[in-house]
Structures are given as C-alpha cells and as structure tokens.
Amino acid sequence: MVFLLRSDVASVASTPDRTTQWGQHHVHEIAQTHLQLFNQLIDAGWLEDELIRIRLAYDLQVELFGGSRTQSGKFHEAHNIGTASILAAAGADVSVVGAGLLHNAYNTGDFGDVAKGATTTRRAELRSVLGERGEACVAKFEKRHRWMTPDALARSADEIDPAERDARLIWLAEELDHHVDFGLRYRFSMDNRNISVDIGFDGLLAVARDIGHDRLATLMEEICRAEDEAQVPESLRTRMTGQHPGVSRSWIGGPKHRRSPVPDRVRIWLGGARRAAGRVRRRVAGLRS
Numbered sequence: 001m002v003f004l005l006r007s008d009v010a011s012v013a014s015t016p017d018r019t020t021q022w023g024q025h026h027v028h029e030i031a032q033t034h035l036q037l038f039n040q041l042i043d044a045g046w047l048e049d050e051l052i053r054i055r056l057a058y059d060l061q062v063e064l065f066g067g068s069r070t071q072s073g074k075f076h077e078a079h080n081i082g083t084a085s086i087l088a089a090a091g092a093d094v095s096v097v098g099a100g101l102l103h104n105a106y107n108t109g110d111f112g113d114v115a116k117g118a119t120t121t122r123r124a125e126l127r128s129v130l131g132e133r134g135e136a137c138v139a140k141f142e143k144r145h146r147w148m149t150p151d152a153l154a155r156s157a158d159e160i161d162p163a164e165r166d167a168r169l170i171w172l173a174e175e176l177d178h179h180v181d182f183g184l185r186y187r188f189s190m191d192n193r194n195i196s197v198d199i200g201f202d203g204l205l206a207v208a209r210d211i212g213h214d215r216l217a218t219l220m221e222e223i224c225r226a227e228d229e230a231q232v233p234e235s236l237r238t239r240m241t242g243q244h245p246g247v248s249r250s251w252i253g254g255p256k257h258r259r260s261p262v263p264d265r266v267r268i269w270l271g272g273a274r275r276a277a278g279r280v281r282r283r284v285a286g287l288r289s
Contacts, residue, residue: 037054065080084097
C-alpha cells in the first residue's frame, strides 16, 4: 500500500469560498473498508491461506463491534480496518495484521457477556481465529497501560518480549489511523489525544524508530502537523453523549450502548448462542479452504 496525498481535494469545491473557509484537507490513502483491505493484500501478493485468516478475523470483529463508534464518531470497524491496513503496509506478519483488526476486542468488543477484559473464554475464541501469536498480541495490547509509561518505553526493542514488540507496532498503527483523517478535530473535546500524556508525541516517535519503523514516525509527524492546522465546523464535532450542536441526535456507541432492558441471564444466553453460531461459520469457512 502506497501512502499518497490527495491533490484533487480543491477541485471538489465548486466555489473559491468552499475551499478557503476550511482549507484543503489532504487525506492519506489507507483502507477503511474490508474490500479495500483485501485488495491491498492481494496487490501485495498475500497467499490465499493468509487472506482467509484475515477474512475470519474481519468477520469476528464485525460481530464484536457492530455499529459502535470511536470518540470522533468514526465506526470501530473502519478504525480496525485502517489499523490493519497500516500494519500490512509496514510489512507486519499475518498474525499481527489480524490482531490489528481485533486490537481493542478485550476492552470494547461486545462478546455478549457481562465479563470484562481478557477472560479465558474470550482468549480462547480469539486464539481460534488469530493463533497464539496474534492473540498474545491483543492480550498485551489490552494491558498497554503497564508498558506505556516512560520507564517501560525506555526499554529498547531488544529488551522486550516479542508480544510487546508486536503490541507496540499495533499501538503505533492504531494511533496513526485515529489521526489520518483528522479524527482529533472531529471530537468535541480536542484535548484528549490518544497519545499518552506521560510519554508525549516525541516519545511515540521514539518508539516507532526504536522498533525500526522510521517511515511510520515520519508519516505520523506529517499527519499530526496537518491535523493541527485543519479546521472543522463545530456542528460536525462529536460529543460522547451523542448530541451534536445544532444537529439531530446521533448515537455514539452502537448496540452495546443501546441494549434493550432484557434480563442479563437471557442476554448472556442469546449472546452465547450468537457466538456459537459465529464459531460454526468460521470453522465451516476454514474447512472449505
């Protein structure tokens, strides 16, 4: 996947005022739909068994995230695909790219239960799709607050275990996807960058270069510089309460945040049945391959 700058944005505006009022928003081409991601991987020469693994990971993330959204209002599905797209462009292994599609599953995925975090059952389900390495990466990412401190990140890539190294790369990729379409500008409060306050932006770039991804670091600098200069109408910014100034109500969250008042026991049973059906579909797809 080649990261390009769109130079034709200005031509979309039919009048000079539309261009000058908000400026030109240059957007990097990163997959945001599963079809774009599949095409990217096919063009990169991925083998069919690798593509099947990514398809299974994609199907699972659709089940887990449904219509939920990030703080900018962007659908989690698009964010997950963008993260995987960046990982693939960075030359990551198929297990890590698949983990990128499910990187936040343990934190925000709807498994149809009332548990939180990386439970034994949840880990087994992700392991059946991602394999040992991919699941270990997601589990490490879920505990990122433990290694996103200045002291922990001061350790070089040679001093950390492989799962943390993979998780650091996923962190960089998902951070980049949050900013690639100026997501910070579309949040109601722009003070809440995804980047850890403790390490700062320079710390993030240092992590990228330490694990051998200078290109990601350079791209992050370019994107965040453009994002800081971008202007977005107040009416388009997303409040986490779901209310936009001057605009009709827009739900942020998805099914997980709008559940009907069904008793937990019934909801857990229905969730388990749905999850079992999903596992059967994925196994059948694996046998057909």
